[in-house]
Amino acid sequence: MTIIDSHAHIDEIEDLSGSLMRAHEAGVSDIVAMSVDLGSMSRLLKLAGQYRQPKIHPALGVHPGKVQPDTLQTACDFMRSNIKQACAIGETGLDYWYKWVRKDETERQKQKDSFRFHLGLAREFDLPIVIHSRGAWRDCLKLSLEYGVTRALFHWYSGPVEILDKILEAGFYVSTSPSVAYSPESQKAMSHAPIGRILVETDSPVNYKDGETVFAAEPKDVIRTLKALALLKNLDAQKTLAAVNANARTFFRI
Ligand SMILES: [Zn+2]
Numbered sequence: 001m002t003i004i005d006s007h008a009h010i011d012e013i014e015d016l017s018g019s020l021m022r023a024h025e026a027g028v029s030d031i032v033a034m035s036v037d038l039g040s041m042s043r044l045l046k047l048a049g050q051y052r053q054p055k056i057h058p059a060l061g062v063h064p065g066k067v068q069p070d071t072l073q074t075a076c077d078f079m080r081s082n083i084k085q086a087c088a089i090g091e092t093g094l095d096y097w098y099k100w101v102r103k104d105e106t107e108r109q110k111q112k113d114s115f116r117f118h119l120g121l122a123r124e125f126d127l128p129i130v131i132h133s134r135g136a137w138r139d140c141l142k143l144s145l146e147y148g149v150t151r152a153l154f155h156w157y158s159g160p161v162e163i164l165d166k167i168l169e170a171g172f173y174v175s176t177s178p179s180v181a182y183s184p185e186s187q188k189a190m191s192h193a194p195i196g197r198i199l200v201e202t203d204s205p206v207n208y209k210d211g212e213t214v215f216a217a218e219p220k221d222v223i224r225t226l227k228a229l230a231l232l233k234n235l236d237a238q239k240t241l242a243a244v245n246a247n248a249r250t251f252f253r254i
Contacts, residue, residue, distance in 0.1 A: 001027070001238065001241055001242065001245070002027045002028065002029035002030075002245075003027055003028055003029065003200070003222055003223060003226060003241060003244075003245065004028070004029060004030045004031070004032070004199075004200075004222070004244075004245055004248040004249075004254075005023070005028055005030070005031045005032070005054075005200070005201055005202050005204070005219040005222040006032050006153075006155075006175055006199040006200060006201045006222075006248050006251075006252070007032060007034055007091075007130065007155050007156070007175060007177075007199075007201035007202065007203050008031050008032070008033060008034065008201065008202050008203065008204040008218075008219050009033070009034055009035075009036065009040070009203070009204060009205065010031060010033045010044070010047060010056065010204065010219070011033075011035075011040050011043040011044055011047060012040075012204075012205050013204055013205050013218055014205070014216075016047075019204075019218035019219060019220070020051055020053075020054060020219070022218065022220045023054050023218065023219040023220040024053045024054055025220075026220040026223060027223070028054045028219050028220055028222060029053075029054055029055065030054055030055045030056075030057060030248075030254055031054050031055070031056050031057065031219050032057045032059055032087060032088065032130075032201075032248075032252060032254075033047070033048065033056050033057065033058050033059065034059050034061070034090055034091040034130060035058065035059060035060055035061055035062075035063075035090075035091070036061075036062065036063035036065075036066050036091060037062055037063065037066040037075070038062075038071060038074060038075050038078055041058075041060050041061075041075075041078060041079070041082070042078070044056070044058040044059075044060075045058055045082060045085055048085070054219065055254075057087035057088075057252065057254055058085060058086055058087065059086060059087060059088035059089065059090040059091065059130055060078075060079045060082060060083070060085075060086040060088075060089060060090075061079070061089050061090040061091050061092040061118055061130070062075050062092065062114055062118075063091050063092070063093075063132060064092065064093050064094050064095040064111045064114065064115065064132055064136075065095055067110050067111055067113075067114040069110055069113075072113070072114060072117070076117055076121075079121060080121070083121070083125050083127075086127060087127075087128075087252050087253070087254055088127055088128045088129065088130050088153075088252055089118050089121050089122045089125075089127050089128070089129045089130070090118075090129060090130025090131070090132075090153075090155075091130050091131075091132050091155070092114065092115050092118035092119075092129065092130070092131060092132065093115055093130075093131040093132035093133050093136070093140050094108070094111045094112065094115055094132070094133060094136035094139055094140050094143075095111065095132060095133075095134050095135060095136060096108065096134070096135035096136040096139075097134045097135040097136075098135075101135075102135075111136075112139070112143070115140075115143055116143065116147070119143060119144065119146075119147035119149055120147065122147075122149050122151075122152075123147055123148060123149055126150075127151075128151035128152070128153060128251055128252055128253075129144070129149055129151065129152050129153070130153050130155050131144065131152055131153060131154050131155060132155060132156075133154050133155075133157070133159065134156075134158075134159075137154070137157075137159035137160065137163045138163055140154065141154075141163060141166055141167055141170070144170070144172070145170060150171070151172075151173075151251055152167075152170075152172040152173070153172065153173045153174070153175060153199065153251060154167055154172060154173070154174045154175075155174075155175045155201065155203075156175060156176060156177045156179070156186075156201065156203060157174035157175065157176065157186075157189050157190075157193075158179070158183065158185035158186045158189055159185075159189065161188065161189065161192050164189055164192055164193060165192075168193065168194070168197055172197075173197050173198070173199060173247060173251050174189065174190075174193050174197060174198060174199070175198065175199035175200065175201045176189075176190050176198060176199075176200060176201070176225060176229060177201055177202060177203050177206070177208070177217075177225055178202065178208040178217060178221055178224045178225050178228065179208055180225060180228045180229050180232060181208075181209075181210075181224065181228035181231075182209055187232055190229060190232055190233070191232060191233065195233060195235065195240065195243045195244075196243060196247065197247065198229065198243075198244060198247060199244055199247050199248050199251065200222050200225040200226050200229060200244045200248075201222060201225065202217040202218065202219055202221045202222050202225065203217065204216075204217040204218050204219055204221070205217055205218065208221075208224075210224075226240060226241055226244065229244075
C-alpha cells in the first residue's frame with residue numbers, strides 16, 4: 001500500500017529530484033505541497049506540473065511568519081487567479097510561539113488579518129484549509145469556527161488536549177510529524193486524538209531527532225511518522241496506514 005505526505009515544503013528541499021525519487025521508491029504516492037509566500041506559491045505551481053510520481057498537490061497560502069501587509073493584496077490576487085490548481089488553502093494560521101509576538105498586538109493583528117483572508121477564501125471556494133497554530137491554538141480554532149469552514153486541518157498539532165477536544169468536536173482534523181516518535185507534546189495530543197481524524201506528514205525539510213542524530217526530513221520520512229504513530233497508539237501499522245490514507249483522501253479530496 002502507498003502513503004501520502006500531507007504536508008511538505010518541497011520547494012525548500014535541497015535535492016528535490018533525488019528526494020522525490022526516494023519517496024516514490026519508498027511508496028509515497030502523493031505529496032500535499034505547502035506554500036509560505038508569493039514566491040513559493042508560483043514555484044509549487046510549476047513543480048506540480050514537472051513531477052508525476054509522487055503526485056504533487058499544491059496548497060496556496062501565506063505562512064503566519066511570512067505575512068507582509070504591503071504584499072498581502074498581491075498574494076490574495078495571485079491565490080484567486082490560481083485557485084483552480086489548489087487542492088487546499090495553506091499554510092496559513094497564527095504563530096504566537098515567540099515572546100515578542102505575544103507582546104506585540106500589531107504583529108498578532110497582522111497575522112489575524114491574513115488568516116481571516118485565507119479562511120474567507122476556503123469558504124468561498126469550498127477548499128480545505130491547513131492551519132499552523134503553534135502557541136495560538138485557541139485563536140486559530142475561534143477564527144475557524146467564526147468563519148464556518150468545514151474542512152480544517154490543525155497541522156503538526158502539539159497543543160493542549162482541551163483545545164484538541166474542541167477541534168475534534170467541530171469535525172476538524174489534526175496531523176503529526178516525525179516528532180511523534182519523541183516529543184511529549186506531540187505524543188500526548190496524538191494519544192488523545194482518534195485515528196479517524198489523524199493525518200501524517202513530514203513538514204520537510206524540517207530537522208528532527210533520531211536518537212542522538214538530527215536529520216532533515218524529506219517526504220519519504222512520512223513512513224517514520226506512520227510507524228511512530230502506530231507504535232504510540234498500539235495499532236497495527238497496515239491498519240494505521242489505511243486509516244491515515246483514508247483521512248487524507250477525504251480531507252483533501254485527492
Ligand atoms: Zn509547514
